[in-house]
Amino acid sequence: MSDPVSIPAPSAPSDFIRDIVRDDLASGRHQRVVTRFPPEPNGYLHIGHAKSICLNFGIALENQGVCHLRMDDTNPTKEDVEYVDSIIADVRWLIEGWADGILGLKPKGMGPEAAPDEVDFRLSATATHLGQPMEPFYASDYFDALYGFARQLIRLGRAYVCDLTPEETEQYRGSPDRPGRNSPYRNRTVEENLALFEKMKEGRFPDSACTLRARIDMESPNIWMRDPVIYRIRHADHHHTGNRWCIYPMYDFAHCLSDYIEGITHSICTLEFEVHRPLYDWILESLQLPRSLPHQFEFARLNLGYTVMSKRKLLQLVQGGLVSGWDDPRLPTISGLRRRGVPASALRAFAHEIGVTKYNGLTDLSVFEFAVRRELNRVAVRRMGVLRPLRLVLTNIAEGEVHWFDAVNNPEDPSAGTRKIPFSRHIFIEQEDFQENPPPKYFRLRPGGDVRLKYACIIRCDEVIKNDVGEVVEIRCTADLESHSGGANAARKVKGTIHWVSAGHSIAATVRLYDRLFTVAEPDKEEGDFRQYLNPESLQELEAQLEPSLAEAVGETRFQLERIGYFVRDSRETDSNRPVFNRTITLKDGWAKESARPG
RNA sequence: UGCCCGAUGGUGUAACGGUAGCACAGCAGACUCUGGAUCUGUUUGUCAUGGUUCAAAUCCAUGUCGGGCAGCCA
Numbered sequence: 094m095s096d097p098v099s100i101p102a103p104s105a106p107s108d109f110i111r112d113i114v115r116d117d118l119a120s121g122r123h124q125r126v127v128t129r130f131p132p133e134p135n136g137y138l139h140i141g142h143a144k145s146i147c148l149n150f151g152i153a154l155e156n157q158g159v160c161h162l163r164m165d166d167t168n169p170t171k172e173d174v175e176y177v178d179s180i181i182a183d184v185r186w187l188i189e190g191w192a193d194g195i196l197g198l199k200p201k202g203m204g205p206e207a208a209p210d211e212v213d214f215r216l217s218a219t220a221t222h223l224g225q226p227m228e229p230f231y232a233s234d235y236f237d238a239l240y241g242f243a244r245q246l247i248r249l250g251r252a253y254v255c256d257l258t259p260e261e262t263e264q265y266r267g268s269p270d271r272p273g274r275n276s277p278y279r280n281r282t283v284e285e286n287l288a289l290f291e292k293m294k295e296g297r298f299p300d301s302a303c304t305l306r307a308r309i310d311m312e313s314p315n316i317w318m319r320d321p322v323i324y325r326i327r328h329a330d331h332h333h334t335g336n337r338w339c340i341y342p343m344y345d346f347a348h349c350l351s352d353y354i355e356g357i358t359h360s361i362c363t364l365e366f367e368v369h370r371p372l373y374d375w376i377l378e379s380l381q382l383p384r385s386l387p388h389q390f391e392f393a394r395l396n397l398g399y400t401v402m403s404k405r406k407l408l409q410l411v412q413g414g415l416v417s418g419w420d421d422p423r424l425p426t427i428s429g430l431r432r433r434g435v436p437a438s439a440l441r442a443f444a445h446e447i448g449v450t451k452y453n454g455l456t457d458l459s460v461f462e463f464a465v466r467r468e469l470n471r472v473a474v475r476r477m478g479v480l481r482p483l484r485l486v487l488t489n490i491a492e493g494e495v496h497w498f499d500a501v502n503n504p505e506d507p508s509a510g511t512r513k514i515p516f517s518r519h520i521f522i523e524q525e526d527f528q529e530n531p532p533p534k535y536f537r538l539r540p541g542g543d544v545r546l547k548y549a550c551i552i553r554c555d556e557v558i559k560n561d562v563g564e565v566v567e568i569r570c571t572a573d574l575e576s577h578s579g580g581a582n583a584a585r586k587v588k589g590t591i592h593w594v595s596a597g598h599s600i601a602a603t604v605r606l607y608d609r610l611f612t613v614a615e616p617d618k619e620e621g622d623f624r625q626y627l628n629p630e631s632l633q634e635l636e637a638q639l640e641p642s643l644a645e646a647v648g649e650t651r652f653q654l655e656r657i658g659y660f661v662r663d664s665r666e667t668d669s670n671r672p673v674f675n676r677t678i679t680l681k682d683g684w685a686k687e688s689a690r691p692g
Numbered sequence: 693u694g695c696c697c698g699a700u701g702g703u704g705u706a707a708c709g710g711u712a713g714c715a716c717a718g719c720a721g722a723c724u725c726u727g728g729a730u731c732u733g734u735u736u737g738u739c740a741u742g743g744u745u746c747a748a749a750u751c752c753a754u755g756u757c758g759g760g761c762a763g764c765c766a
Contacts, residue, residue, distance in 0.1 A: 107706085108705095112708085131766095132766095133765085133766050135765090135766080165766065167765095167766080168765060168766070170765090171765070171766085258764095259763085259764055262763095262764070263762075263763085263764095266762060267762075268694085268762050269694050269695070269761065269762055270693065270694040270695090270762095271694080271762095272694090273762090300764085301764060303764095304764055313695090314694055314695040314696090315694095315695060315696075315761080316694095316695085316761060316762050317761075317762095319762085322763085322764050324764085325763095325764035326764080327764085341764095343763090343764075343765085343766090344765070344766050345766095348766085364697070364698090364759075364760065365759095365760055365761080365766095366760095366766090367696060367697060367760070367761085368695075368696055368697090368760070368761050369761090370696095371696095391697085393698090393759090398703090404766095446704080446705090446715065446716080447704055447705075447715095448704070448705050448706085449705095450698090450704090450705075451697065451698060452697095452698060452699070452704090452705090452758095452759095453697090453698075453758080453759050453760085454703075454704065454705095455703075455704090456703070456704055456716095457702085457703045457704070457716065457717070459703080459716055459717055460703075460704065460715080460716050460717085461716095462716090463715085463716055463717090464716095466728090466729095470728080470729060475726080475728095477726095501725095504726085504728090504729070505729070505730095534727095536727070537727090545725055546725090547725055547726065548725070549725095551725095578725080583725095586725095587725090588727095589725095589727080590724090590725045590726065590727090591726090592726075653726085653728085655726045655728080656726045656727080656728070657726090658728095680726075680727095680728050680729090681727090681728065681729090682727075682728090683727040683728080684727045685727090686727090687727075
């Protein structure tokens with residue numbers, strides 16, 4: 094069976110950022126587009142990052158450019174290689190078969206080059222190193238270059254070493270409606286600053302003893318222009334540079350210059366960085382750099398209903414044991430969604446569907462669910478399985494008698510072919526497909542009523558057998574074998590068709606049903622701790638009976654259990670004799686809507 | 693009561709001074725050996741008030757509402 098490729102002929106995406114890129118290319122401002130996806134390796138990627146990945150890689154792809162994967166790793170105390178590895182895996186999975194060709198990596202170990210007498214460092218993704226081991230870009234690979242840029246800023250009189258404590262720095266900064274005050278260390282000489290900065294680098298000072306600050310304007314209405322800290326002292330090992338450094342650049346200093354070093358043309362980030370843009374531009378312009386400068390553009394991050402998106406909150410769920418890990422199928426992490434069975438193509442289709450704007454809204458979960466169902470409907474093979482089995486005996490079929498019927502593998506894709514499924518005297522049907530006293534418009538099995546067993550034949554309910562406490566434990570029916578496909582009564586019409594499995598042939602399996610993680614659409618906007626709104630029924634585990642073909646290793650193949658939903662084999666629990674399947678998503682349920690109707 | 697950004701049906705978006713369109717959701721129906729899929733029809737919208745203009749969702753002003761910014765986090 095074929096792998097998901099892409100959504101059918103999607104219209105070319107269009108948004109305000111793509112408009113800008115198009116205009117920049119048309120005007121000759123840039124010859125080639127270079128974007129970047131710059132996660133900090135301090136957590137796992139989630140569906141919000143997927144939106145950003147689709148934007149950055151999409152723009153590069155549409156314009157024959159390249160998109161660098163860069164670890165934005167300037168804070169050694171929060172970052173870890175575990176996260177680096179997961180990020181690489183998640184990005185590769187998301188873009189596979191779509192944008193792999195423009196994924197910008199660099200030869201392992203390569204750093205930026207600088208001309209001897211020039212303050213200019215550069216490093217670009219290149220296809221000429223094919224065959225060499227490749228790795229993502231790392232902001233931490235630029236620490237030498239960044240140190241050089243910082244010295245240049247000092248020489249230009251635009252940065253100084255400040256001895257204020259963290260508390261004093263905060264006080265001097267003022268507040269949004271009150272201007273800040275100049276640091277007493279603001280007017281140190283260039284020589285003094287150079288010497289002090291050197292000492293910072295050499296480790297002569299403890300953490301937080303001093304900082305390097307940009308010399309801008311303590312009275313600026315924009316707080317980020319009030320002499321922001323651009324280097325701090327941290328005697329900590331870094332996941333990528335080890336113990337080589339004890340001073341680390343801040344985001345604002347590192348990011349714009351990393352973009353410059355890599356030749357990024359369009360640096361796309363989320364709205365909260367909007368107020369940082371003047372600083373981004375100030376640093377680059379102050380340095381009097383020879384090459385053309387990157388520009389920052391901001392878009393609204395994704396908010397999805399009934400989940401949380403912040404790395405901090407996801408971390409709390411993981412560390413608190415409230416979920417099974419970063420790849421818990423209920424989480425909106427890319428690894429969680431992958432384990433849940435969501436195809437990468439569905440994530441891409443979703444990103445395309447929601448668009449890119451500067452409006453901070455809340456995307457309805459149904460938009461995401463629709464994208465998932467649309468992809469799965471196209472590619473998933475159909476199988477039968479009973480989640481909550483109810484015994485049913487066909488009294489006119491002999492013990493040991495077995496009929497093999499043809500079943501269509503995918504009505505949306507004739508090339509998927511058919512398979513044979515066994516049918517016998519003892520079968521299981523879904524408990525909810527029988528009702529002794531059914532409500533109006535109930536089309537399934539009832540006493541004296543008939544129903545079609547999908548791919549098999551029509552049966553009539555003759556007898557209901559109950560246990561001591563009045564529960565239905567078995568249904569006894571007669572089968573009209575002539576009503577199977579090709580039979581004399583094949584054209585017989587009945588209202589309902591239900592799924593089933595042959596009890597002597599079916600396999601037992603554990604099935605995990607997932608529901609939304611939270612009971613409210615915006616957990617982080619409710620009163621109190623967001624964790625109190627966790628949905629206690631977000632995971633339900635059932636012992637199901639599945640048709641025999643599902644005993645074979647199905648790997649990552651997604652399949653639909655007819656009338657129930659889409660499933661995938663759990664990628665972690667593969668050792669046990671009993672397979673574990675995850676329900677990716679339910680089928681749209683028209684009956685649930687009908688039966689919920691008042692009256 | 694500082695600065696920045698935003699506002700189009702229930703939700704997400706398009707319209708780039710000239711017919712307010714699309715998707716999801718909803719509703720109604722057709723079809724169906726998945727109450728799935730598919731198909732048809734359909735309800736609902738330019739935050740407010742002024743101004744510019746032959747013409748404003750679009751430009752301007754004011755207001756309202758929402759978001760962001762005071763880490764030696766990113």
